Amino acid sequence: MPGNYVVVVVLSSLAALVLLLPPLFAAVDDGMRSGGKCTNSCGNVGFEYPFGVEDGCYRGGGFNLTCNHTYQSPRLFLGDGSVQVLDISVPHGWALINNTGMVFNSTETRVVLNRTWDQLVGGPYSLSGSNKIALVGCNARVDLRARVKVKHGGRGGDDDTGSNLISSCTAVCPLDLEDMTPVFAIGSGGSSAACSGVGCCQADINLDIPSSYTIQIHNLQELGGSISPTDLVFISKEEFSYTNDMAFGNNIPQALPALLDWYISSDPSECTYESAPDCLSANSFCHAYDLGYKCHCSDGYQGNPYIRGGCHDIDECKSPQDYSCYGNCNNTPGSHICDCPRGYERNASTPNGCKDIDECGHRETYQCYGECINFPGGFDCLCYHGTDGDPRKEGGCLPVKHHLSARDLGLFIGLGVGSGTILLLIAVGAPFLSRKMKDRMRIAVEVARALTYLHSAATVPLIAKVSDFGASRYVPINQTEVTNAVQGTIGYLDPEYYYTGHLMDKSDVFSFGVLVIELLTRKRPTYRTDQGDSLVLHFASLLRQGQLVGILDPQVLTEGGGEVMEVALLAGMCTRMTGQDRPTMREVEMGLENLRVSKKLASHDTASSSLVSQMAEHRMIATGDMEESSIQYSMEK
Structure with a gap:
C-alpha cells in the first residue's frame, strides 16, 4: 500500500507576506529612527530600526512588523501577521522565525511532488545557509532547489531561469529479515534515535537561498509495499531531534525555529568603497553580498549602523577575557592597548605572557x-x-664610619641609645628587610657577640635588655638579676620579667630570640595574625607543626638552605617560657658561629657542644617544648 506524503516546509508561511508589504522606501524621521517615538519591543522580542511597527518607524519593503496583542503574551510577526518572529539581530542581519508548515498528500508511487514559492521575490529575506533540511519517513528523498539566473552562451544570449540543487537527503526503512517488518530507527518506543538515514535523514543547506525556491519529494515506494507512515520535511537551524514514533505521526513538533538572512537593499552595487546610503552612523561600513548588502559597525564599535550615532565604542577593558588582555588594559576609540604591568615585559595578550624583568x-x-x-x-x-x-x-x-666592633657595639647598647631596629640598621648600613641570608646571619652573630660581651667581658656587667636599650641597668658582679619597675617594648619583652619585675641576663636571651625571628620572617614583633596571635606565638605554633614555610621570608627560603631550621630552632629555644630553660648568650653566640662555618670546620667548639645537643633534643621534643613555651605568648595578646 503506497504511503501518504505530508510535506511541512518551514518558509511556506512567508507566502502571504508580500501581499501586504508597504512601499519599499517609506519616509522615516531621524528622531523616530532612534526609537524615541517608536515601539521597540513586543512580548519578549526587542527590535530597532530598520524594523518598526508604526508608520514612519521602519525602512519599508518588508521591514514592517506587527505586534499581536490577542495572545496572552504579545507575539511579533513579519509584515501584517503571517510569520511569527522569535528574535531579530540588527548588527548581524538575521531574523529567527517560528516556522509553520504546508501539507500535501499523494497516493501514487515513484511520484515527484513540487511546491514553489516565488511570491517573496523583491523582499529583503532569504533562507540562511546555516539551516538544515530534515526528512522523516520511509523510502523517500527530499531535494531543496533554488531558482537562479543563468546565462546562455554566445552573444545576445538572454537570461533564463534554472533550478539549482542546493541540498538533498534520503530516508529508507529496510525490512527486518526475521519478521519482514520495516525498521524505522535504531531504538524502541519513543526513545531518541539518530537522524542518519534510517527513518530520518538530514543535510546541511550551506548556501544562502533567495526567496524563490522549490522543495521536491521523491516517492521511492515499491509497488505492493505495505509501509504507510507519514513523511515529514523540516527546515530548522538546529540538529533535528528525532524519535522513531514520529514515523507514525506521534510527537511531531508543531513549529521549529528557522533562520532568515535579511539585507537592507537587494542591490549590492549600491555599496561602493564601503559606503552606502543606508549606513548612516559614523564608524560604520557596508558589505556587499550576492543577494544584497548590509551595514555593519566598524571594528571596535557595536550597535546599530542604520541610525546616526548608532555605532558606539566597545570598552574592551571591561571584558579582558573576551579580548585577550592579561595585563594593563587601556581603552581607546575603536580599540584598546594591552601592556604588561610595570616591571614586566613580553606578551600581555596571552595568559602568563608577561615575564618579570631582571x-x-x-x-x-x-x-x-x-x-x-x-x-x-x-x-x-x-x-x-x-x-x-x-x-x-x-x-x-660613599664609605661611612658606622661599623662598630663587638666591644663598641656593647658600649653603645650599654649607654642606652636606640632600639632593636636601629641596632640592625647600624649593623648592616641598610634595612635588614632587603638583605641576603648571609647578611642576616652576620647581623645575628654580631648582636650575639655584643650581648655576650655585655654579660661577661665588660668591666661592669650589664643586662642590655634588647627590648628597650634605654632601660638597661648595671648589675653588680656578684648578682645575676636586678628588680625594678617593668618597662620595655611589648614584643621584645621577656614574659618572666613582665610577671616578676626581675631583670636577668636571660631576659636578653629572650629579646634576642625575638630579633632572630624578625630576621627570619621579615615581620615586626608587633605583628598579629588574623586570629590575634603575636609574632612569637605564631612562629612557635608553625615551628611545632613543621610549617614554617608559611611565615618565613621568601628570600630566606630561597637562600637559607639547611641552616634556616637550625636558626629557627635556636630562636625557639631563646624564647622559652622560663629563663633557666634558655641558653646563655655565650652558648647562643657560639652556636651561631658554628652554623656560619659548619661547611668549613669538622668539629665544634666545646662551649657550644652542649647547645648543639640541646638543639637536637629540642627538635625531638618540639611538640612538648612548644606547647609549654606557647603559654608565654598569651600575655602579649
Missing part, C-alpha cells in the same frame, strides 16, 4: 650602581655594606 641583569639601563635585589615586578637598589648615599648614581655610595 633589572639587576641590566644595571646601567636601570641605573643601579649599588647592591641590586630583583623581585617580581621591580627591584631594590641599595648602597653596599659600609657605604651610604645614592646608589642610583655612579659613585653615589
Whole structure:
C-alpha cells in the first residue's frame, strides 16, 4: 500500500507576506529612527530600526512588523501577521522565525511532488545557509532547489531561469529479515534515535537561498509495499531531534525555529568603497553580498549602523577575557592597548605572557650602581655594606664610619641609645628587610657577640635588655638579676620579667630570640595574625607543626638552605617560657658561629657542644617544648 506524503516546509508561511508589504522606501524621521517615538519591543522580542511597527518607524519593503496583542503574551510577526518572529539581530542581519508548515498528500508511487514559492521575490529575506533540511519517513528523498539566473552562451544570449540543487537527503526503512517488518530507527518506543538515514535523514543547506525556491519529494515506494507512515520535511537551524514514533505521526513538533538572512537593499552595487546610503552612523561600513548588502559597525564599535550615532565604542577593558588582555588594559576609540604591568615585559595578550624583568641583569639601563635585589615586578637598589648615599648614581655610595666592633657595639647598647631596629640598621648600613641570608646571619652573630660581651667581658656587667636599650641597668658582679619597675617594648619583652619585675641576663636571651625571628620572617614583633596571635606565638605554633614555610621570608627560603631550621630552632629555644630553660648568650653566640662555618670546620667548639645537643633534643621534643613555651605568648595578646 503506497504511503501518504505530508510535506511541512518551514518558509511556506512567508507566502502571504508580500501581499501586504508597504512601499519599499517609506519616509522615516531621524528622531523616530532612534526609537524615541517608536515601539521597540513586543512580548519578549526587542527590535530597532530598520524594523518598526508604526508608520514612519521602519525602512519599508518588508521591514514592517506587527505586534499581536490577542495572545496572552504579545507575539511579533513579519509584515501584517503571517510569520511569527522569535528574535531579530540588527548588527548581524538575521531574523529567527517560528516556522509553520504546508501539507500535501499523494497516493501514487515513484511520484515527484513540487511546491514553489516565488511570491517573496523583491523582499529583503532569504533562507540562511546555516539551516538544515530534515526528512522523516520511509523510502523517500527530499531535494531543496533554488531558482537562479543563468546565462546562455554566445552573444545576445538572454537570461533564463534554472533550478539549482542546493541540498538533498534520503530516508529508507529496510525490512527486518526475521519478521519482514520495516525498521524505522535504531531504538524502541519513543526513545531518541539518530537522524542518519534510517527513518530520518538530514543535510546541511550551506548556501544562502533567495526567496524563490522549490522543495521536491521523491516517492521511492515499491509497488505492493505495505509501509504507510507519514513523511515529514523540516527546515530548522538546529540538529533535528528525532524519535522513531514520529514515523507514525506521534510527537511531531508543531513549529521549529528557522533562520532568515535579511539585507537592507537587494542591490549590492549600491555599496561602493564601503559606503552606502543606508549606513548612516559614523564608524560604520557596508558589505556587499550576492543577494544584497548590509551595514555593519566598524571594528571596535557595536550597535546599530542604520541610525546616526548608532555605532558606539566597545570598552574592551571591561571584558579582558573576551579580548585577550592579561595585563594593563587601556581603552581607546575603536580599540584598546594591552601592556604588561610595570616591571614586566613580553606578551600581555596571552595568559602568563608577561615575564618579570631582571633589572639587576641590566644595571646601567636601570641605573643601579649599588647592591641590586630583583623581585617580581621591580627591584631594590641599595648602597653596599659600609657605604651610604645614592646608589642610583655612579659613585653615589660613599664609605661611612658606622661599623662598630663587638666591644663598641656593647658600649653603645650599654649607654642606652636606640632600639632593636636601629641596632640592625647600624649593623648592616641598610634595612635588614632587603638583605641576603648571609647578611642576616652576620647581623645575628654580631648582636650575639655584643650581648655576650655585655654579660661577661665588660668591666661592669650589664643586662642590655634588647627590648628597650634605654632601660638597661648595671648589675653588680656578684648578682645575676636586678628588680625594678617593668618597662620595655611589648614584643621584645621577656614574659618572666613582665610577671616578676626581675631583670636577668636571660631576659636578653629572650629579646634576642625575638630579633632572630624578625630576621627570619621579615615581620615586626608587633605583628598579629588574623586570629590575634603575636609574632612569637605564631612562629612557635608553625615551628611545632613543621610549617614554617608559611611565615618565613621568601628570600630566606630561597637562600637559607639547611641552616634556616637550625636558626629557627635556636630562636625557639631563646624564647622559652622560663629563663633557666634558655641558653646563655655565650652558648647562643657560639652556636651561631658554628652554623656560619659548619661547611668549613669538622668539629665544634666545646662551649657550644652542649647547645648543639640541646638543639637536637629540642627538635625531638618540639611538640612538648612548644606547647609549654606557647603559654608565654598569651600575655602579649
